[in-house]
Amino acid sequence: xxxxxxxxxxxxxxxxxxxxxxxxxxxxxxxxxxxxxxxxxxxxxxxxxxxxxxxxxxxxxxxxxxxxxxxxxxxxxxxxxxxxxxxxxxxxxxxxxxxxxxxxxxxxxxxxxxxxxxxxxxxxxxxxxxxxxxxxxxxxxxxxxxxxxxxxxxxxxxxxxxxxxxxxxxxxxxxxxxxxxxxxxxxxxxxxxxxxxxxxxxxxxxxxxxx
Ligand SMILES: CC(C)(COP(=O)(O)OP(=O)(O)OC[C@H]1O[C@@H](n2cnc3c(N)ncnc32)[C@H](O)[C@@H]1OP(=O)(O)O)[C@@H](O)C(=O)NCCC(=O)NCCS
Numbered sequence: 001x002x003x004x005x006x007x008x009x010x011x012x013x014x015x016x017x018x019x020x021x022x023x024x025x026x027x028x029x030x031x032x033x034x035x036x037x038x039x040x041x042x043x044x045x046x047x048x049x050x051x052x053x054x055x056x057x058x059x060x061x062x063x064x065x066x067x068x069x070x071x072x073x074x075x076x077x078x079x080x081x082x083x084x085x086x087x088x089x090x091x092x093x094x095x096x097x098x099x100x101x102x103x104x105x106x107x108x109x110x111x112x113x114x115x116x117x118x119x120x121x122x123x124x125x126x127x128x129x130x131x132x133x134x135x136x137x138x139x140x141x142x143x144x145x146x147x148x149x150x151x152x153x154x155x156x157x158x159x160x161x162x163x164x165x166x167x168x169x170x171x172x173x174x175x176x177x178x179x180x181x182x183x184x185x186x187x188x189x190x191x192x193x194x195x196x197x198x199x200x201x202x203x204x205x206x207x208x209x210x211x
Contacts, residue, residue, distance in 0.1 A: 018067030093138030
């Protein structure tokens with residue numbers, strides 16, 4: 001996996017690689033990402049109470065994990081990270097075991113100032129450096145800001161249900177065949193079931209409409 005480089009995007013903002021000690025801050029950001037704008041502010045225990053949610057950070061720093069932290073005046077204000085999941089215990093945006101799933105959040109006071117875009121740019125660069133073939137994510141349709149950001153970067157909807165599309169950004173040379181191979185579900189994803197096909201092999205799959 002690639003090691004994110006420190007990037008200075010403007011005088012007060014820096015983006016640096018996430019380290020093990022960042023896990024408490026990443027937990028804060030995971031809560032923001034999992035309960036998007038408009039939701040009640042969740043208690044920190046919400047992560048431990050939701051085993052699937054906890055998977056996004058449990059044992060942070062394991063092989064394949066990578067993340068970036070945005071800081072202003074030395075204080076963390078946002079984070080983006082990815083990790084791989086196995087089919088037996090997937091994330092919400094699971095596509096395949098070789099495609100890590102991305103999470104991102106920016107502290108509310110800092111949104112709309114380019115921090116999220118800078119975080120994604122740094123993380124995608126790290127993923128490319130690490131020869132990661134693609135990144136996936138799950139997003140709520142009730143989160144238009146995030147969806148607009150993802151689409152502008154090149155993520156396309158490939159699976160998921162009406163409310164929570166799974167989006168994919170191909171980092172290897174893009175082809176419809178590559179999406180088919182990495183997206184191991186067809187009609188059943190459109191009908192709301194997400195995850196690998198029972199027999200583990202890809203089925204014909206076209207990117208879903210983002211409209
Ligand atoms: C989604 C999120 C990470 C974006 O971070 P951000 O720092 O606010 O985003 P940026 O300022 O870099 O803006 C990136 C793009 O988002 C969109 N955007 C940002 N703020 C917006 C707003 N108020 N209204 C509409 N679009 C907006 C725009 O497309 C923007 O691109 P542009 O600057 O070229 O216009 C941030 O809003 C956030 O933390 N939200 C809560 C957590 C969350 O929803 N995480 C994602 C879960 S899937």
